[in-house]
Amino acid sequence: MEKHHGQIVEYRVRKNAYCISDLARACHINRRSIYNWFNSKRLKEEIILRIGLAIKHDFSHEFPEFFKNDDFSAIHQIQDAKTIYAGYDHNEHWKDKYLHLLQEYNDLILKDSYYL
The missing domain is CATH 1.10.260 (434 Repressor (Amino-terminal Domain))
Structure with missing residues (x-):
């Protein structure tokens, strides 16, 4: 078999x-x-x-x-996969990424409204 x-x-x-x-x-x-x-x-x-x-x-x-x-x-x-990720806060990473993109977006809005 x-x-x-x-x-x-x-x-x-x-x-x-x-x-x-x-x-x-x-x-x-x-x-x-x-x-x-x-x-x-x-x-x-x-x-x-x-x-x-x-x-x-x-x-x-x-x-x-x-x-x-x-x-x-x-x-x-x-190393065990759990150990690799244990010291890393995934939520904090995505929060920082979101805030960075939000700031870039706001900067673009301000820049575009300046030309209107």
């Missing part, structure tokens, strides 16, 4: 209680792509490796035909 790569990967992601949003962020893709991967019978080795590194799971046990144990040695060297 042939392996369903997406189901195996999804099982491991869910078993590790890893948030899909965090996984998507760590893989630099959107959540929909994650769900599409879960539904795929066959996944590229690069995708499985990327997910394994993101969730810190060694997929060489599930996919010995693709990986060796040392392929996932970087798991211990990379």
Whole structure:
């Protein structure tokens, strides 16, 4: 019987209680792509490796035909996605961006009204 790569990967992601949003962020893709991967019978080795590194799971046990144990040695060297984003306030970033754009807009309005 042939392996369903997406189901195996999804099982491991869910078993590790890893948030899909965090996984998507760590893989630099959107959540929909994650769900599409879960539904795929066959996944590229690069995708499985990327997910394994993101969730810190060694997929060489599930996919010995693709990986060796040392392929996932970087798991211990990379930071967890939650740690990367923990010190960064996303709301503050967007607030600053909004205020900056609002100021530029107001400056343009004043400039245009000056010429009227």
